[in-house]
Amino acid sequence: MKVDISKLLQKKKTQILERWMTNQMADEILREDLISNEGLRNQSEELLTKLVKLVNDKNITEVQSPDFEPIVEILAGISHSRARQGFSPRETGFYIFSLKDALLETLQEEVKNDPSALYEITLKVSKLLDSFSISTFETFIKGREEVILRQTDEIAEISTPVIRVWDGILALPIIGTLDSARTQVVMENLLQEIVESGSGIAILDISGVPAVDSLVAQHLIKTVSATRLMGAECIISGIRPEIAQTVVQLGIDLSNIITKASLASALKHAFSMMRLEVKKSTKENFSL
Amino acid sequence: MDRIPILQMGKFLLVTIQVDLYDRLALNLETDLAQMVYKTGARGVLIDISALSIVDSFMGRIIGNIGTMSKIMDAETVLVGMQPAVAITLVELGLELKGVSTALNVEKGMLLLRNKIDSFSETDIEEQDDSSAE
Numbered sequence A: 001m002k003v004d005i006s007k008l009l010q011k012k013k014t015q016i017l018e019r020w021m022t023n024q025m026a027d028e029i030l031r032e033d034l035i036s037n038e039g040l041r042n043q044s045e046e047l048l049t050k051l052v053k054l055v056n057d058k059n060i061t062e063v064q065s066p067d068f069e070p071i072v073e074i075l076a077g078i079s080h081s082r083a084r085q086g087f088s089p090r091e092t093g094f095y096i097f098s099l100k101d102a103l104l105e106t107l108q109e110e111v112k113n114d115p116s117a118l119y120e121i122t123l124k125v126s127k128l129l130d131s132f133s134i135s136t137f138e139t140f141i142k143g144r145e146e147v148i149l150r151q152t153d154e155i156a157e158i159s160t161p162v163i164r165v166w167d168g169i170l171a172l173p174i175i176g177t178l179d180s181a182r183t184q185v186v187m188e189n190l191l192q193e194i195v196e197s198g199s200g201i202a203i204l205d206i207s208g209v210p211a212v213d214s215l216v217a218q219h220l221i222k223t224v225s226a227t228r229l230m231g232a233e234c235i236i237s238g239i240r241p242e243i244a245q246t247v248v249q250l251g252i253d254l255s256n257i258i259t260k261a262s263l264a265s266a267l268k269h270a271f272s273m274m275r276l277e278v279k280k281s282t283k284e285n286f287s288l
Numbered sequence B: 001m002d003r004i005p006i007l008q009m010g011k012f013l014l015v016t017i018q019v020d021l022y023d024r025l026a027l028n029l030e031t032d033l034a035q036m037v038y039k040t041g042a043r044g045v046l047i048d049i050s051a052l053s054i055v056d057s058f059m060g061r062i063i064g065n066i067g068t069m070s071k072i073m074d075a076e077t078v079l080v081g082m083q084p085a086v087a088i089t090l091v092e093l094g095l096e097l098k099g100v101s102t103a104l105n106v107e108k109g110m111l112l113l114r115n116k117i118d119s120f121s122e123t124d125i126e127e128q129d130d131s132s133a134e
Helices: A005-026 A037-054 A066-085 A089-110 A115-158 A179-195 A214-230 A241-250 A263-274 B023-040 B055-074 B084-093 B107-120 B129-133
Strands: A162-166 A167-175 A201-210 A231-239 B006-009 B012-017 B044-048 B077-078 B101-103
Touching: A005 A037, A005 A089, A005 A115, A037 A066, A037 A089, A066 A089, A066 A115, A089 A115, A089 B107, A115 A179, A162 A263, A179 A201, A179 A214, A179 B006, A179 B084, A201 A214, A201 A263, A214 A231, A214 A241, A214 B084, A214 B101, B006 B023, B012 B023, B012 B101, B012 B107, B044 B055, B044 B084, B044 B107, B055 B077, B055 B084, B077 B107, B101 B107
Parallel strands: A167 A201, A201 A231, B012 B044, B044 B077, B077 B101
Antiparallel strands: A162 A167, B006 B012
16 A cells, blocks of 8 residues: 555644644753744744645655755754754754654554555655754754854954053953964954054053963064054063963063063053153042 | 155155055165165155055065165164054064164154164263164
8 A cells, every 4th residue: 555645744734733742842851931832833833834735755755855945944944043042952853853753653543554554654754854853953053153153253352452551552451362363353453553542552461361382472472573563562461470481491582572570560661661650649638 | 767755854864655666666766765865964764654555575675675774874764654454464474674663653753763863973871762662
């Protein structure tokens, strides 16, 4: 006996949807905080309608068939939005697997009199849905990667602010590891700000840099050289004892660069370079 | 043939480069400047490159040459107005323009030149602040 899959699905569509919904609801990992039951039902119904409409005896064995493109598209949309909402991979995967369970249960009921036909159709349906779940996963991971990339960009942007500490003095606290990409951002921000503010002195504070190796040192030297080419002087501050130790051990030559242990002493040096003096007010009734 | 104008301002020569320099023009500038420094007995050369958006390694070398050349004729060279992008490119190329002083703009460059020449003529050891612009 041959089973007409499309007719069968058409006939049993409501039943499958009910089963699928029950499956999803029954699972304890259902995330009611992230998606409402109503939303889930609409999502599921849309997908199932498409599936019932598109699947037939011919294309069920060809999982790559272009007939399934609309379904893959819907799935991509769902998993993409789930990746952003913060669903776990397991929860996203379960969405498709529970549909598979519902389909197989229904098939079993319908074709229970013919084991060999049941076996055949089960295998086909199973393969098709596995392929769907793989594509769901792919887009899920892609969505997650996008989130990570965006956050990386944001961190790079936020973590290198250029501060005007005094008229003519800029400070740039660097937090996190300096790699080539970040050095580029740091350099661009600093040089741009030097042009805009007309500052003659820039203080590069590396107290927030966890480790300095020869590559990081090279990046620092590059930044200092670029600042000098523009006509400003660069002071590196925040050199912790561990950093000083590694710099010496690695044999990095920082003797052409003004280096200070703390931002305060760098600022002091900058003041003396600009011939500025900071004095304590002598007025006695000065309230503070 | 195109030439970059060289203006005399008292003891200084002022060169403002307003067009993108091609190699021939840069070489001409080098020759002209050497002549002018000799002829006028200038004590300082100020080169403004604020209008340049591209400086290649050849240009970098020419600027370095101008610096060395003026130095042996007893004139200081100050390069002013370098764009951030140009500075980054030069550093990436490994050109640090040693021997050429830099300043942010023409005004600051003039001040720097004046300071340098004063400190040299008076041979005053007290004046040691020039390290700030080296």
